[in-house]
Amino acid sequence: MSVAPRIVHTTCPYCGTGCGVEARILPSGAVEIAGDPNHPANFGRLCVKGATLAETLTLEGRLLHPTIDGARASWSDAIGLVARRFRETIEEHGPDSVAFYVSGQMLTEDYYVANKLMKGFIGSANIDTNSRLCMASSVAGHKRAFGADVVPNVYEDIEQADLVVLVGSNLAWCHPVLFQRLERAKTARPHMRVVNIDPRRTATSELADLQLSLKPGSDVALFLGLLRFLERAGRRDAAYVAQHTGGVDDALAAARDWGPAKVAAATGLDEDLIREFYEDFAATDRTFTIYSQGVNQSAAGTDKVNAIINCHLFTGRLGRPGAGPFSVTGQPNAMGGREVGGLSNQLACHMELENPHHREIVRRFWGVDRVAATPGLKAVELFDAVADGRIKALWIIGTNPVDSLPEADKAKRALKLCPFVVVSDVMARTDTTALARVLLPARPWGEKDGVVTNSERRISRQRALRPAAGEAMPDWWILCGVARAMGAEGFDYAGPADVFAEYAALSGHLNGGERDFDISACGALGAAAYERLQPFQWPWRKGDPSSVAPKRFFANGGYFTHDGRANFVATPYRAPQSRITAKTPFLFNTGRVRDQWHTMTRTGVAPKLSQHFAEPFVEVHPEDAARVGVEHAGLARVSNGHGAVVLRALVTERQQKGVLFAPIHWTDQNASSARVDTLVAAHVDPISGQPDSKASAARIDPWPAAWFAFALARERPKEIAADYWAVARTSFGWRIEFAGKQEPTDWDAFACAFLDLDEARGAVIAQMHDSRAGAHRWLVMKDSRPTGLLFVAREPVLASRALLCAEFEKSEPRDARALLAGRAPAGVLDRGRTICVCHGVGAREIEAALVAHDGADANAIGQLTKAGTGCGSCRPEIQRIVKDRAERGPARRCAPLVHALEPAE
Numbered sequence: 001m002s003v004a005p006r007i008v009h010t011t012c013p014y015c016g017t018g019c020g021v022e023a024r025i026l027p028s029g030a031v032e033i034a035g036d037p038n039h040p041a042n043f044g045r046l047c048v049k050g051a052t053l054a055e056t057l058t059l060e061g062r063l064l065h066p067t068i069d070g071a072r073a074s075w076s077d078a079i080g081l082v083a084r085r086f087r088e089t090i091e092e093h094g095p096d097s098v099a100f101y102v103s104g105q106m107l108t109e110d111y112y113v114a115n116k117l118m119k120g121f122i123g124s125a126n127i128d129t130n131s132r133l134c135m136a137s138s139v140a141g142h143k144r145a146f147g148a149d150v151v152p153n154v155y156e157d158i159e160q161a162d163l164v165v166l167v168g169s170n171l172a173w174c175h176p177v178l179f180q181r182l183e184r185a186k187t188a189r190p191h192m193r194v195v196n197i198d199p200r201r202t203a204t205s206e207l208a209d210l211q212l213s214l215k216p217g218s219d220v221a222l223f224l225g226l227l228r229f230l231e232r233a234g235r236r237d238a239a240y241v242a243q244h245t246g247g248v249d250d251a252l253a254a255a256r257d258w259g260p261a262k263v264a265a266a267t268g269l270d271e272d273l274i275r276e277f278y279e280d281f282a283a284t285d286r287t288f289t290i291y292s293q294g295v296n297q298s299a300a301g302t303d304k305v306n307a308i309i310n311c312h313l314f315t316g317r318l319g320r321p322g323a324g325p326f327s328v329t330g331q332p333n334a335m336g337g338r339e340v341g342g343l344s345n346q347l348a349c350h351m352e353l354e355n356p357h358h359r360e361i362v363r364r365f366w367g368v369d370r371v372a373a374t375p376g377l378k379a380v381e382l383f384d385a386v387a388d389g390r391i392k393a394l395w396i397i398g399t400n401p402v403d404s405l406p407e408a409d410k411a412k413r414a415l416k417l418c419p420f421v422v423v424s425d426v427m428a429r430t431d432t433t434a435l436a437r438v439l440l441p442a443r444p445w446g447e448k449d450g451v452v453t454n455s456e457r458r459i460s461r462q463r464a465l466r467p468a469a470g471e472a473m474p475d476w477w478i479l480c481g482v483a484r485a486m487g488a489e490g491f492d493y494a495g496p497a498d499v500f501a502e503y504a505a506l507s508g509h510l511n512g513g514e515r516d517f518d519i520s521a522c523g524a525l526g527a528a529a530y531e532r533l534q535p536f537q538w539p540w541r542k543g544d545p546s547s548v549a550p551k552r553f554f555a556n557g558g559y560f561t562h563d564g565r566a567n568f569v570a571t572p573y574r575a576p577q578s579r580i581t582a583k584t585p586f587l588f589n590t591g592r593v594r595d596q597w598h599t600m601t602r603t604g605v606a607p608k609l610s611q612h613f614a615e616p617f618v619e620v621h622p623e624d625a626a627r628v629g630v631e632h633a634g635l636a637r638v639s640n641g642h643g644a645v646v647l648r649a650l651v652t653e654r655q656q657k658g659v660l661f662a663p664i665h666w667t668d669q670n671a672s673s674a675r676v677d678t679l680v681a682a683h684v685d686p687i688s689g690q691p692d693s694k695a696s697a698a699r700i701d702p703w704p705a706a707w708f709a710f711a712l713a714r715e716r717p718k719e720i721a722a723d724y725w726a727v728a729r730t731s732f733g734w735r736i737e738f739a740g741k742q743e744p745t746d747w748d749a750f751a752c753a754f755l756d757l758d759e760a761r762g763a764v765i766a767q768m769h770d771s772r773a774g775a776h777r778w779l780v781m782k783d784s785r786p787t788g789l790l791f792v793a794r795e796p797v798l799a800s801r802a803l804l805c806a807e808f809e810k811s812e813p814r815d816a817r818a819l820l821a822g823r824a825p826a827g828v829l830d831r832g833r834t835i836c837v838c839h840g841v842g843a844r845e846i847e848a849a850l851v852a853h854d855g856a857d858a859n860a861i862g863q864l865t866k867a868g869t870g871c872g873s874c875r876p877e878i879q880r881i882v883k884d885r886a887e888r889g890p891a892r893r894c895a896p897l898v899h900a901l902e903p904a905e
């Protein structure tokens, strides 16, 4: 008799798209993941990260019990110590001598109690979140313009728009399901146009009718020019501006001088392209502007946000179907964190710390003597205060600041100096947990319950799929335990449902509609109703019927300012702060790749997600590379006064001259020297305090490797005796790239140690040597199956990684000679680097299909090879391969998107 799988509806733990997930738990305990067809964010779709969630449900590397000074401890001892040290520090040095640094990856319930503990019980506002590095400029921009942190529009507007303007957003890789909505909308309505504003060409550019590769940091100039153009083109919505806004004259005055020639000079864009964009924007009522970190993470981030919003206010295109400014959120609960007041300058439920009336509402509701009255330290300042000893006890929850803060080595030093550091994480070994005195094991996605809010203000449940591993506990439980041990009252919740109901009640408490955030319909929700809670958008006031109709704001005014009018904000252009010098002549831009999530603690364990990029890299324009002597597939050192990293060089025209780009994901756990934030200068936006992570001055030089190596192994090598290394997970074990500045005197001894040959009993070792050329290859076979491989050369090792990995995966006997040659055995196709993870299709298979079927497009490729027919995240890359072949002919491969080390034909 077969037992039916149990189905759990939950929400994806990665990006702020907030896709609904349907998890099927089979009787064996195995979990199958699919998109939830009824969830309004994704209607059944998932991107590759969501689709591979089951691969991350492993215990590998998990933190499973509390530790104190590295030794296993009981929960009561760990909680007791944290409470005692925080209490003593507060007694001796005052409430502002302690701090929490939390995360947009916490659930709303976790976030709410953390905030209540710090701002209510402790009475300090020294709680800040990694959302400071992510959303703070959007928050500040919204508040300046709208009086509250409200996103006026909804996802459906993607389908309703005639023009979509993407600013500083690599939507194809960072919000893939939203990108697919856009792609489908454009296919269904071919007149729809997409403009992509980003200094580099990305996967997102594949969909764009117009690519504006502006100079980093120059967006304000572009949008000042647009505002001026709109006025001259007679595009003012006079009625809207007059009835619902204020300050238009000042904004126009700031834009007065910004004619196309001046905009062209500031942005480096062609005047014709600028005009094309302006004319299109002016002529299209249904214009939807989506923006992300190219806007927020800037020393002028808040001004960028307001410069965009100004153009929408001016044309009255806001909160209407297909028209509005739309900030997409990064983390799964970036929006929820803003709602609960996770930032050091906010109170709960969108109330303001500096507003005495709001403080009083919250104080009474929480039943505390006082709530913090002055804003606390913002992330960068907070770590400065740790470094100079003002903060003496710090609790870090759900974030990895040693890797993600600007000037990251400074943050690392600060933690080393701090007398008492507590870290709550789901993983045992991260660059941050390494510096903690107390480690508290949190329950990860799949083991915990709560809610998150996505980019369109939709609140959805995350639900546990399986029992918690080890002694891991939910973050809210840990926080409440510490709160009670410190003597706080009001932290006796029976479960997350209880916390959520209290929070929902507070949102409606003494709220006659003057506060935007109101979900008081959930204020008396019991545990059973919480369990059943369906995704809903806020506001949802007590007494309102539940509704699935999209909720927009501001089409008819109704702003949350004192006079109910929106503010135009004058945004004079400030050129980027980073000073390029002769020593640091490049701007260093950073961001994300398709298949990894931040510091890789979770996506890094999934073999499928490590195929796309298995090594940290830096993109550099061919002319720059030639000038500084950096070669494609070689190694490069990127450095400045703050730090240095060594990365694989990817020479590509997608990058503009003078700018470098590197992904943020690699850490000391999986590479020798790839923490890119060590180089990022801590320049912050003066209003939001958000650091500029996208434009630090740096230099790039060739890294003098005497030898390069590539290896495959079933176990992770204990030590890699090399100056450069990077490891990635595979289904059979590990793949490793490494290199050194000096050749070892004895390669055989090196191989012996690296491959553990003394221990490899019963193994057959095949070798190939060309000592004059410095090329050596070893292959270890057991029972005719490869178990270890090491290729060494003086040049970057050219062997198909994809092929060798595929051969290691197979269970049938393999041909040692062909493997050692690094080429495909007779009858086996080298698929090339994996492009489509769902169906395991490589770049070479796609190219072979193009050769066989001249003129095939991405859809035809899908029919021929299945590539792109699964989750669809790889479709832009397939389109690029198709276009490259059409534009450049078969002779030139599409190197930019293919890993540098996959050899060409």
Ligand SMILES: Nc1nc2c(c(=O)[nH]1)N[C@H]1C(S)=C(S)[C@@H](COP(=O)(O)OP(=O)(O)OC[C@H]3O[C@@H](n4cnc5c(=O)[nH]c(N)nc54)[C@H](O)[C@@H]3O)O[C@H]1N2
Binding pocket: 015, 016, 134, 167, 168, 169, 170, 171, 173, 174, 175, 197, 198, 199, 200, 202, 215, 216, 217, 218, 219, 292, 293, 294, 295, 298, 329, 330, 331, 589, 590, 591, 592, 593, 594, 595, 596, 597, 598, 694
């Ligand atoms: N695969 C994947 N997806 C993710 C994440 C992840 O780690 N991996 N993280 C999530 C999180 S937390 C976030 S915040 C989002 C981020 O999502 P995005 O903001 O889309 O991602 P980024 O790659 O950080 O940056 C976006 C783009 O900004 C461009 N940019 C740099 N400087 C400028 C500039 O001055 N002007 C303009 N117009 N553009 C500029 C960069 O070249 C880059 O292509 O992604 C979320 N989704």
Ligand SMILES: Nc1nc2c(c(=O)[nH]1)N[C@H]1C(S)=C(S)[C@@H](COP(=O)(O)OP(=O)(O)OC[C@H]3O[C@@H](n4cnc5c(=O)[nH]c(N)nc54)[C@H](O)[C@@H]3O)O[C@H]1N2
Binding pocket: 103, 104, 105, 106, 130, 131, 133, 134, 135, 293, 297, 330, 331, 397, 398, 399, 400, 401, 403, 404, 405, 406, 424, 425, 426, 427, 430, 442, 443, 444, 445, 475, 590, 591, 592, 597, 598, 599, 600, 601, 602, 664, 676, 677, 680, 693, 694
């Ligand atoms: N140079 C540069 N720097 C950047 C950025 C950039 O674009 N460029 N982007 C910035 C942005 S937008 C962001 S959002 C940050 C992201 O940076 P981080 O927040 O530092 O990155 P994560 O890897 O997401 O860290 C989350 C940590 O929480 C742990 N964790 C996961 N789930 C749970 C849980 O349920 N409970 C607890 N307690 N822990 C959990 C994970 O194992 C991991 O260690 O990086 C910022 N830094």
Ligand code: SF4
Binding pocket: 012, 013, 014, 015, 016, 017, 018, 019, 042, 045, 046, 047, 048, 049, 050, 051, 174, 175, 176, 177, 178
């Ligand atoms: S787009 Fe991908 S990462 Fe983002 S929520 Fe959906 S499935 Fe998760």
Ligand SMILES: [Mo]
Binding pocket: 133, 134, 135, 330, 331
């Ligand atoms: Mo983020």
